[in-house]
Amino acid sequence: MNNYYITTTLPYVNADPHIGFALEIVQADMLARVHRLKGEEVIFNTGTDEHGQKIYKKALEAGIDPKAYCDQYAAKFDELRGLLNLSYSNFIRTTDAKHIAAAQEFWKRCDANGDIYKKQYQTKYCVGCELEKTDSELVDNRCPIHPKMDIELRDEENYFFRWSKYQQALLEHYDAQPDFVVPKEKFNEIKNFVKAGLNDFSISRLKDKMPWGVAVPGDEAHVMYVWFDALVNYISTLDWPLGGSFEKFWPGVQVAGIDNLRQQSAMWQGMLLSAGVPMSKQIFIHSFITVNGQKMSKSLGNVIDPKSLVAEYGVDAVRYYLLREMPYGTDGDYSKARMEERYAELANGLGNLMGRVAAMANKYFDGQVENVPYVPQELYVQLDEALKVYDFKAYIDTVWSVVTEANEKIQREEPFKVAKTDPAAAKKSLSELAGMIRFIGQALLPVIPATAEEILKRYTGEKLIHGEPLFPRRDQATQE
Numbered sequence: 085m086n087n088y089y090i091t092t093t094l095p096y097v098n099a100d101p102h103i104g105f106a107l108e109i110v111q112a113d114m115l116a117r118v119h120r121l122k123g124e125e126v127i128f129n130t131g132t133d134e135h136g137q138k139i140y141k142k143a144l145e146a147g148i149d150p151k152a153y154c155d156q157y158a159a160k161f162d163e164l165r166g167l168l169n170l171s172y173s174n175f176i177r178t179t180d181a182k183h184i185a186a187a188q189e190f191w192k193r194c195d196a197n198g199d200i201y202k203k204q205y206q207t208k209y210c211v212g213c214e215l216e217k218t219d220s221e222l223v224d225n226r227c228p229i230h231p232k233m234d235i236e237l238r239d240e241e242n243y244f245f246r247w248s249k250y251q252q253a254l255l256e257h258y259d260a261q262p263d264f265v266v267p268k269e270k271f272n273e274i275k276n277f278v279k280a281g282l283n284d285f286s287i288s289r290l291k292d293k294m295p296w297g298v299a300v301p302g303d304e305a306h307v308m309y310v311w312f313d314a315l316v317n318y319i320s321t322l323d324w325p326l327g328g329s330f331e332k333f334w335p336g337v338q339v340a341g342i343d344n345l346r347q348q349s350a351m352w353q354g355m356l357l358s359a360g361v362p363m364s365k366q367i368f369i370h371s372f373i374t375v376n377g378q379k380m381s382k383s384l385g386n387v388i389d390p391k392s393l394v395a396e397y398g399v400d401a402v403r404y405y406l407l408r409e410m411p412y413g414t415d416g417d418y419s420k421a422r423m424e425e426r427y428a429e430l431a432n433g434l435g436n437l438m439g440r441v442a443a444m445a446n447k448y449f450d451g452q453v454e455n456v457p458y459v460p461q462e463l464y465v466q467l468d469e470a471l472k473v474y475d476f477k478a479y480i481d482t483v484w485s486v487v488t489e490a491n492e493k494i495q496r497e498e499p500f501k502v503a504k505t506d507p508a509a510a511k512k513s514l515s516e517l518a519g520m521i522r523f524i525g526q527a528l529l530p531v532i533p534a535t536a537e538e539i540l541k542r543y544t545g546e547k548l549i550h551g552e553p554l555f556p557r558r559d560q561a562t563q564e
Contacts, residue, residue, distance in 0.1 A: 089336030091129035097157030117530035131176035136310030140296035186320035400532035442550035451547030458519035
């Protein structure tokens with residue numbers, strides 16, 4: 085009951101990190117921090133997916149060994165730890181020896197259960213998704229997710245996973261676990277997909293055509309299909325099948341994007357059933373991020389680099405934007421104008437509140453006020469309810485209602501005036517405001533951790549500290 089495991093998906097190492105994955109990993113980081121604050125032991129996993137045709141092609145184009153290519157990009161993703169102030173405990177690479185051993189053992193268990201067989205097949209394949217595509221999933225014979233990539237026609241002998249065998253078991257599990265996938269709309273989508281019937285899927289590639297993958301046990305002519313290999317990371321990082329932290333922490337919560345819905349909530353779950361491993365605890369599907377209303381695309385030149393964003397606004401402002409601006413259950417949008425507005429909220433709302441209260445306390449009472457707890461029980465309920473459904477925006481909106489309330493209290497009670505005529509009333513007002521600010525700082529620890537820690541540092545000693553602005557105001561020249 086006191087253990088919590090959360091994992092992101094593993095991004096492909098075929099491009100630099102972008103704001104879409106930054107959203108996913110910051111959301112997972114907030115959840116990990118929340119559960120640590122509750123006193124739970126937490127494993128927070130992320131890493132990199134490094135096999136498959138897409139990466140093999142990129143390495144060939146770059147003229148370097150695939151592993152050396154992966155090393156370069158894996159380092160860039162691991163740099164997100166410092167860049168976004170992340171608290172992950174595990175960083176698994178699918179080229180790690182323990183992951184390869186786990187993937188091969190997983191294959192063997194599915195095979196022993198009669199769920200792996202070989203056949204000749206023909207299919208349409210999107211290299212961008214690394215997935216087979218039916219005609220109904222294509223638009224003008226192109227994948228709508230990767231419209232600039234040609235669909236490949238595959239005709240070869242592969243190993244297949246007997247996914248169709250687990251259709252009924254998956255549907256029964258979905259019925260028994262009404263919150264297995266959130267949001268509800270995405271759960272309904274995958275239930276309808278599975279109800280329509282499952283086709284067995286290919287889980288190997290011929291090594292002489294695509295050698296960059298985990299070797300299939302007992303058949304050196306084949307390597308594992310990238311999805312079959314990569315999905316095992318969620319348990320290989322826990323040292324499955326050797327035990328380690330697996331018995332203590334699995335099953336866990338998985339955070340994934342919309343384009344991963346099928347793989348995480350149906351393919352992976354069927355594989356787990358086959359291997360005799362418990363199914364995932366829950367899957368949270370987050371939305372895509374558009375940029376000024378358009379899908380991010382290299383060709384449009386609108387891919388947002390989180391490193392540049394942090395350099396301009398600071399890590400906590402970026403975390404705040406990602407967690408508050410993305411609406412629950414629908415796509416979110418990034419725009420510079422909106423980023424400026426959210427930064428101004430931090431500077432003028434939170435930063436100004438904290439600075440004014442500390443300044444008044446120091447001017448009139450040598451920084452000393454009474455310790456008045458702020459315990460709004462109804463707000464704690466709202467915060468918990470928001471977290472249950474992964475509505476990060478609702479969580480921050482609830483906290484921000486206290487920021488607004490505190491600023492209105494200053495305008496209404498005017499302790500800066502009352503201190504001259506009724507010091508006791510002014511001190512009472514400032515004491516209550518300090519309690520509200522401590523609540524805000526505590527509630528924001530998983531959202532903007534560095535800022536929240538500074539708030540609590542300045543507001544929990546014998547005297548309130550009036551330090552430098554938390555979020556310096558950006559002048560017009562800086563904004564341009």
